[in-house]
Amino acid sequence: MTFEPPRLGPGAIYLRSLDGLFRSHADLIKVAEIEPQSLWTKGTAPGSLPRGSPGELRHLQALPQTILTHGVGCPIGGTICDQARQVPQFRAWTEVLNAPWTSEHLSIFHVRGPSGEQPCGFLMPPLQTEAGVSLAARNITRRAAALGKPFAFETGVNYFAPRSCEMPDGEFFRAVAEAADCGILLDLTNLWANHKNGRAEIHDVLVRLPFERVWEVHLAGLEFAHGHWLDAHSNGxxxxxxxxxxxxxxxxxxxxxxxxEIAPDRIDRFGERNLLLEMEKVHLLWDRARGAARCTSNTKVSARQALAEPATLSPEDWERMLANRMLQSGGPLPVSTEQLELRRSDERAFSLYLQLVASFRRGAVAELMENTTRLLLLGMGESELRWLMDRYVAATPPVAFPTDEALSFRRFLEENPLAIPGLEDLSKFESTLIAAAADGGSMQVELSKDIDAMLDEIAMGRLPGPSTDRPGTVLEIAVDPVPVVRMIH
Structure with missing residues (x-):
């Protein structure tokens, strides 16, 4: 390993809602880590690629912090590893923002399901075998070459109990880093969650890591839910x-x-003042880090532990099993039961992952179709709305982008109409707004309700009444970058 990362200092994950805070507290927040995919939009046409706004990229260039880029959409742990579709734009952003290195998750997101390659809805852990090491190392080598930047992988959270054919967590991370000759993004919160959930004692993991390859550390707050400690980025x-x-x-x-790290949906409750207090903690940690002597040579490698049983399970078998459990649609893909016996702990882990997927999907709908969700709540009540969302999640496969999720929910409502006043018009209006923003153009929609009047009624906690009716009206909607709505007739 020849790359020697510059000492940048303490920083935070960049969120649009915190842009002003980053610009006004450059003395406290020295590094802005940007997740480009979280800022991109994706068109509605089949096969559309996500894209970023040139204007937003210029805006980010003006941040006073040094910038790092961190991928959240193309993990490098699986047999399906996009090296061509999103990577060129990710490289362009990384170059324009002058990031000294970049990173991505050592996880699986796309699997081969009954309908071909499909996102499984959540970052899933890879199989920690020698074959898994070789697969990840090949993916990392290709990704680093495609990006033209030094590359680090993130150590992940894993809600499964270890399998007897798998390498210990720290040994797996070491083997991947050495085989790929890359850096490590050490997410201590992920490892702490694994520790508290009984998967791997954190000090046993750390003692196996090649510390000279750790270029970056992530820290966040845990949350206890569904019987597990979750890496929710929820608090301090x-x-x-x-x-x-x-x-x-x-x-x-x-x-x-x-x-x-703090999640976008938690920042309002967490607050900017608390974020600045967390940054003070990070500064104290950085002061501790500055005492470490520079080192570019590998530490002494301890002998590999013998595995309890041979790794007869392949990464392909593991991903077929993930597809069978996470997609829950279509016929099951064949997986040898001799090679993979599902344990009770596996069933609990899959139950948790499915709950997390459902939570993310409901959250995407609620955020992007906020007023439609409020109207559904008024018309159905909380328990019936929860039942409706459960039906939607069970009936439709997960998607990669929130805009696709919202538009998928709109189609579900069309196929399963509900007798709630104004629901058809409001969901049509909001989904048109989303599609116009995603496609970067203008769209027309015909409505039979006065949207402004409906929103006033909903804000007062009332279902839209006859006073919101209006003869067929055609609106033209564009988003550039804020919504512009004009009546055509």
Whole structure:
């Protein structure tokens, strides 16, 4: 490994809602880690590629922080690993933003299902075998070449219990990093969640890692839900994580950045003041990290542990099993039961992953079709709305982009009409707004309700009445970058 990352300092994941905070507190937030896919839009036509706004990219260039890019849409742990569709634009953003290195998750997102390649709705862990190491290393080597930047993979959360044919977590991470000759983004919160859920003792994982390859550390807050500690990026860093991080960062000779993460849907409740308080914690950790001596040579590699049983299960078998359980549609794909016996702990883990997928999907609909969701709540009540969303999730496959999720829900409502006043018009209006934003053009929609009057009624907690009726009206909608609506006739 020849890359020596620059010492950038403490930083945070960039969110649009925090843009002003980043620009006004450059003394406290030294690094802005940008997740390009979270800022891109995707057209509605089949095969459309996600794309970013040139104007937003110029806006990000003006940030006072040093910028890192972190992928959230093309993980490098699976047999399906996009190296061509999203990567060119990701490279362009990384180059324009002058990121000294870039990173992505050591996970699986797309699997081969009954309908071909499909997203499974959540970042899933790879199979930790020698074959899994070789697969990830090949993917990383290709990705780093395609991006033209030094590359680090993120250590992931894993809600499955270890299998006897798998390598221990720390050994797997080491083997991948050494086979690919790349860096490591050490997500201590992920490892702490694995520890608290009983998967792997965190110090056993850390002692196996090649510390000289750790270029970056992530920290966030855990949340207990569905019987597990979740990497939810929901609040501040807990004291135990801070203590562990304080010990670890002092021994990382090539650490370039420590990044605090907070989820976009949690920032309103968490608050900007609390984020700045977390950044003070990260600064103290960075002061500990600055004492580590620079090092570019590998640490002494400990002997590999013998596995309890041979790895007869292949990455392809593992992904077929993920497809069978996560997609829940179409006929099951063949997986040898001799090679893979589902344990009770596996069933619990799949139940959790499916709940997390459902939660993300419901959240995407509620965020992008906010007023439609409010109207459904008024017309059905909370328990019936929950039942409706469960039906929707069970009947439709997950998708990769939130805009696709919202438009999929609109089609579901069309196929399953409900007798709620104004629902047809409001869902049609909001879905047209989404499609216009995704396609970057103008669209027309014909309505029989006064949208403004309906929104006033909903805001007052009332179902739209006859006063919101209006003879057939055609609206033209464009989003550039804010919605522009004009009546045609």
């Amino acid at each position: 860093i807990d004291d135990e994580s801070v203590d562990i991080a304080s010990d670890v960062v002092a021994d990382l000779p090539n650490l370039g950045a420590i990044i605090f």
